[in-house]
Amino acid sequence: MMQAVGAVEARPQIRPRPGASDYGGPTDLMKLKNRSAAPTTPAALEAAAEAAQGTVASAVEVATTAARPRVSHRLARPADDCVRDGLLKGKKALVFGVANDHSIAWGIAKALYDQGAEVGFSSMASLIKRRVRPLAASLGSTFVEGCDVRDDDEIRKVFERWHAREGDLDILVHAVAYAEKEDLAGNFSATSRDGFHTAFDISVYSLIAMAREARGYMKPGSSIMTMTYYGAEKVVPHYNIMGVAKAALEASTRYLAADLGPSGIRVNAISAGPVRTLSAHGIAGFRTMYGGFKDVTPLRSNITIEDVAGTAVYLASPLSGQTTGEVIYVDGGFNILGLPVADE
Ligand SMILES: NC(=O)c1ccc[n+]([C@@H]2O[C@H](COP(=O)([O-])OP(=O)(O)OC[C@H]3O[C@@H](n4cnc5c(N)ncnc54)[C@H](O)[C@@H]3O)[C@@H](O)[C@H]2O)c1
The missing domain is CATH 3.40.50.720 (NAD(P)-binding Rossmann-like Domain)
Structure with missing residues (x-):
């Protein structure tokens, strides 16, 4: 069947880094902090720093959430709507x-x-x-x-x-x-x-x-x-x-x-x-x-x-x-x- 054109266009382009299927340790956390998409607002930085004092898992959770790319309203529509x-x-x-x-x-x-x-x-x-x-x-x-x-x-x-x-x-x-x-x-x-x-x-x-x-x-x-x-x-x-x-x-x-x-x-x-x-x-x-x-x-x-x-x-x-x-x-x-x- 033909691929729905809209579905291809609308998919957010979030590419995992090669060889890393998940954020799994302190090294990843360091790299994450240096990425351009890492938290930049004072509140977000504070949250990430505070989380880094705790377990790796919780730090990762906070940092990745804060670093998530901005998704436009168009891309955030329900999947069905995008496909149509x-x-x-x-x-x-x-x-x-x-x-x-x-x-x-x-x-x-x-x-x-x-x-x-x-x-x-x-x-x-x-x-x-x-x-x-x-x-x-x-x-x-x-x-x-x-x-x-x-x-x-x-x-x-x-x-x-x-x-x-x-x-x-x-x-x-x-x-x-x-x-x-x-x-x-x-x-x-x-x-x-x-x-x-x-x-x-x-x-x-x-x-x-x-x-x-x-x-x-x-x-x-x-x-x-x-x-x-x-x-x-x-x-x-x-x-x-x-x-x-x-x-x-x-x-x-x-x-x-x-x-x-x-x-x-x-x-x-x-x-x-x-x-x-x-x-x-x-x-x-x-x-x-x-x-x-x-x-x-x-x-x-x-x-x-x-x-x-x-x-x-x-x-x-x-x-x-x-x-x-x-x-x-x-x-x-x-x-x-x-x-x-x-x-x-
Ligand atoms: N299945 C095949 O191998 C094949 C190959 C080439 C072409 N076609 C053609 O595709 C078309 C659809 O057939 P299909 O294979 O999907 O089978 P189908 O049985 O799913 O569809 C045939 C439809 O015709 C309707 N129909 C029959 N008499 C009717 C009437 N008096 N009033 C209103 N509707 C009536 C049936 O209710 C049915 O919905 C047909 O023209 C068929 O000849 C089928």
Whole structure:
């Protein structure tokens, strides 16, 4: 995950002397008294001298306390506040698709928060009480709205409530997908008409509907992102209708980017390698595919929600200010391979 910029800047630079992990004896006390940072006010000197008459331990305690470098108010803020001085300080994000703490949406929400953004949530109503609200609360968020993305009215209400409470929106994360279990196994030609509609309605049209509702509240520089998978481009066993839906999602990303670009709103997709989430386990053979992935992908490791979140932070930030309509891979390089083969 990306390091919080503010956290690095804010850490007080107190370096121990080489070879000395602690102040441990009379020699150290002498050196301490000669240091430029040693006590200089009459009262502090008096206290140190008085302490030096006593045990070494008590002298050390007094002298080191008096010699502690001055820490500015900025550095003395609570650690959490310091960390939130990040790339996204002052930005407001709305994240659709948290089901639990394994969700890609959750990894992204946490990373946006760590970089200083305020984050609100929308998920299926049935998940809110037990799953989403406690996670949101851990980021200090109380904007948690139920929404079934098959319903345009529900989508519209989420954005209206957001606008009434938070005003503008800088970052919209769409991490929602669904297909019937029977359409994620077996022969692709067996896909039902209803299964096709369901997968496209929830996994593709929802992005278009969200972008339509969000655009009125998004200023130039805002960012929309969605989640896709390599099965959009190449045949992946059992991914079936979801591969076709992801192809339409990637095309929608480009059309939305062209539509919203003149308003300064960017739209991109992240193509993640396999991540162990609730949805992924609904795909037949996912466990095997996940198990073998790290043996063949160039970077030889599995993909985590933190990996995806790092790219989400980039897409949400001004660092990607001239990038729109793109599909960005977070797959350890898997997509460049012509023939994925494991080492002997
Ligand atoms: N896990 C992976 O390997 C992987 C890889 C690439 C892309 N993705 C994509 O990432 C996104 C997030 O999936 P995830 O893997 O984190 O799984 P997840 O199960 O944690 O998230 C999927 C979310 O979609 C929501 N959802 C489904 N139907 C909905 C509806 N009708 N209304 C509102 N919400 C609905 C679910 O409630 C859930 O919160 C999906 O678009 C998925 O295709 C996942």
